[in-house]
Amino acid sequence: MITIIDYGAGNLASIRNMLRSLNAECEISSDPKKISRAQKLILPGVGAFDHGMHSLRELGLIDILSQKVLVEKTPILGICLGVQLFTKRSDEGTLTGLGWIDAETVQFDKAAFTVNERVPHMGWRNVELNQPSRLAEDLPTDSRFYFVHSYHLRCHSPSDVLFSASYGYSFPSGIEKENIYGVQFHPEKSHRFGKKLLANYAALN
């Protein structure tokens, strides 16, 4: 059972639709008890960094999530804002992030952009796989994923970077550190490529 964390930030229906089409069991919940029993977690997210951290705190989810992820080593997949919340801080807000990975969330450096490269970054990009991973198993080499974001990760530990994508310049678009996985793009909206990635995540044990 995959528990999709509902903290009022993001399009949960799309993730559930995709998991259902894979016949992967899932539930959407903001209940700390259900989350404490989860075998696998997804932290989705759309919207502002502070709003996300604030909601997690209001719902009393921060301690239980840290227990699950850092102590019990339950797999978690952060999507978009979800993975940004794993970092220590963000240019977008003032609140401290979850700090599970040695990274921060920074604004796109527009100085490197051409005239039609704009922020928010919206669109499909090919991603480069930086290391072998079960999350990326059997992904077609021409895999493309849908991105919508104005901020991106800056990882201080290169070994955490799973995927890179390019928009103006190359930036980390996926991370993996033990049981912690995250992607900046939206696999739930990336056709068979995202479906394969979510199927890989569902198959992890």
Added chain:
Amino acid sequence: MKRIRVIPTLLLKNGGVVKTRQFRNSVYVGDPINAVKIFNEKEVDELILLDIDASRKKRPPDIQMVEKIASECFMPVAYGGGISDLDQVRSLFSAGVEKVVINSSLRSNPEMVRCAANTFGSQSIVASLDTKRTWLGKHKTYTSCGTKCTRLGVIEAARMAVELGVGEIYLNSIERDGTQKGYDINLIRQVTNSVSVPIIAAGGAQSITDFFAAVSEGYASAVSAGSMFVFHGVHRAVLISYPSQDLLMEQLYKKVA
């Protein structure tokens, strides 16, 4: 090589998909669920659904229908038509769309737009600007599916929308709609030069060459088309299509610097 979003626009009316010419003379194209399924199989970049009856008839969005359509889509979906309050925006997001497209409410309820952008993030709010030229050649914007002139010039309207917090502008030319005569590049460039958010060019596309022109000469960040993806040949027979990745790669992505 740069991927540019190529986005089919589907117009909804009385529960069916239609296509207009210059915002009039709508022709029935087919069933929306069926059309969306085909576009899903063709792995389109994104889909824009516009209910062209809603605002004109002062009708709210049909959330159930949107939910049914969105559940078939494994790509981002934007919905527009009849959105007048924040609860509708919230319901549309939980129905499974990624973006809402706002036109009439930019003028009639700007605070709602600001609030929606603050609550759900700018990336999920698209301003749609329908434009037509006056006899002096100035581009004015229209609401209610091209029936009401706002008297606002397009640059002014675009700046106001960005100030309200929209993350993207869907820029349509009423004169080019359904004509397949190519985009109004001059219009696109005026807007891309005045605001910093991405612009989706719409109205008039016939070929990938038109897409390239919108990007290379108009500086659009994305392109949309209706007729090109639902009609085939000079007799405009209904046929849903979408260019292959190879074709887009050769004729668009590789040519864009």
